[in-house]
Amino acid sequence: MSSTVAHDFQYESASYQAQTAVAGMWLFLATEVLFFGGMILTWIYSRHWNQLGFDAGVRQTDLSIGTLNTFVLVTSSFVYALGLLFIREGNIRQLIRCCVVTLVLGLIFLALKFGVEWPEDFAHHLFPSAPNFKISGPSEGGARLFFIFYFIGTALHGVHMVVGIGLLLWVIRRARRGEFSPSYHTPVTVVGLYWSFVDIVWLTLYPLIYLIGRGR
Amino acid sequence: MKPGMMRLLVTWGLLILLGGTELAASYLPLARCWRPLVMIPGVLMVLVVSIGFMEVKKGPVIVRAFAVAAMFWLFVLLALGSADPLTRTNYYVPDIHVK
Numbered sequence: 001m002s003s004t005v006a007h008d009f010q011y012e013s014a015s016y017q018a019q020t021a022v023a024g025m026w027l028f029l030a031t032e033v034l035f036f037g038g039m040i041l042t043w044i045y046s047r048h049w050n051q052l053g054f055d056a057g058v059r060q061t062d063l064s065i066g067t068l069n070t071f072v073l074v075t076s077s078f079v080y081a082l083g084l085l086f087i088r089e090g091n092i093r094q095l096i097r098c099c100v101v102t103l104v105l106g107l108i109f110l111a112l113k114f115g116v117e118w119p120e121d122f123a124h125h126l127f128p129s130a131p132n133f134k135i136s137g138p139s140e141g142g143a144r145l146f147f148i149f150y151f152i153g154t155a156l157h158g159v160h161m162v163v164g165i166g167l168l169l170w171v172i173r174r175a176r177r178g179e180f181s182p183s184y185h186t187p188v189t190v191v192g193l194y195w196s197f198v199d200i201v202w203l204t205l206y207p208l209i210y211l212i213g214r215g216r
Numbered sequence: 217m218k219p220g221m222m223r224l225l226v227t228w229g230l231l232i233l234l235g236g237t238e239l240a241a242s243y244l245p246l247a248r249c250w251r252p253l254v255m256i257p258g259v260l261m262v263l264v265v266s267i268g269f270m271e272v273k274k275g276p277v278i279v280r281a282f283a284v285a286a287m288f289w290l291f292v293l294l295a296l297g298s299a300d301p302l303t304r305t306n307y308y309v310p311d312i313h314v315k
Contacts, residue, residue: 023278030286037290041297048301051248070235074265078228081269085220196269200262207255211242215251 005184018186025190029197036201039153043208046145053142055213056135060126060143061150065117066210069109070202076105077199080192087175087185095188096175102195103168110161113154127151150209157205160198167191227268234261 005014047054083098121127125134128147135143171191174180180188217225238257246253266272272283 019276019278022275023282026275026279026282030282030289033286033290034293037293041294044294044298045301047252048298055248055251067235067239071232074228074231074235074261077265077269078224078231081224081227082221085218085224088220193270196265199269200265203258203261203265207238207242207258211238212251212254213248215243215245 005181014184018184018189021186021190022193025193029193032197032201036156036204039149039156040204040208043149043153046142046149047212050139050142050145051213053135053139053144054146056139057143057146057150058210058213060124060134061210062117062120063210063214065112066206069112070206072105072109072112073199073202076102076109077196079105080195084185084188084192087180087188088182090182092175092178092180095180096172099168099172099175103165103172106161106165106168110158110165114158118154121147121150153205153209157198157201160201164191164195164198167194223268227264230264230268231261234258234264 007014007017011017011020079098080102083095083102086092086094086098125132126147127133128144128151133140133144168191171188174187234257238254238261241254241257244254266283272280
């Protein structure tokens with residue numbers, strides 16, 4: 001293996017190119033913070049005027065699936081970070097294993113969320129525009145608003161998860177071709193940043209849709 | 217065990233601990249307006265992920281600048297956006313149509 005790493009013409013060195021890629025991903029994530037920030041603001045605003053309805057809505061969500069998914073996602077970030085550690089030492093086989101485990105955990109998350117939890121919600125008449133909406137009385141309007149937030153928030157997070165799974169497949173494919181080494185693994189680093197950010201978004205959504213308002 | 221692996225394990229353990237704390241805190245009998253305080257362990261979890269898994273402290277200065285800028289923009293967005301609902305006083309207005 002060559003000790004020098006090729007770099008594009010506009011960069012003075014490979015490490016400068018790597019730093020630029022990492023900084024670029026952080027800048028992208030900063031824009032994503034604002035994207036999800038608007039959603040959090042919507043939650044603050046809507047909950048402030050509809051506290052009764054939001055608390056009633058939170059108590060209808062499936063806490064066990066939400067908590068299990070939080071554990072799954074946190075563990076997936078941990079496993080991916082282990083993979084990054086391995087490739088820094090040149091262990092490409094372990095990197096691939098870690099990426100596959102991360103991918104499987106990501107798929108488990110999606111299966112629980114959209115294969116189990118959402119169908120349960122639909123079956124329990126919790127879709128906000130359902131004519132026979134489960135919650136009635138003075139908290140009905142607020143609860144419908146809560147479930148609009150719930151479905152849009154989890155769908156947007158799910159889209160980010162699907163993109164992350166696509167990126168993981170791309171990293172696995174390149175790793176299997178032997179394209180990464182201790183001196184060049186920038187794509188692994190950048191995809192890891194994205195995956196951890198998706199984890200952060202979930203860590204923010206989890207209390208908003210499962211916890212705040214559950215206690216009486 | 218390698219030091220890097222130990223750091224990741226501690227990060228993961230801390231996240232599980234904070235997650236458990238957040239879950240337990242959600243059952244505290246808090247007044248409705250104080251219930252968002254349940255999120256405090258969640259905010260700490262975000263910090264732990266960004267330091268432990270995303271290694272924000274190890275990156276070049278520009279990375280930390282982008283991370284701080286993101287938090288600053290988020291603070292401005294949430295502070296300005298929620299200023300009205302959190303400070304408005306609603307006065308009772310009797311229904312004039314009731315006889």
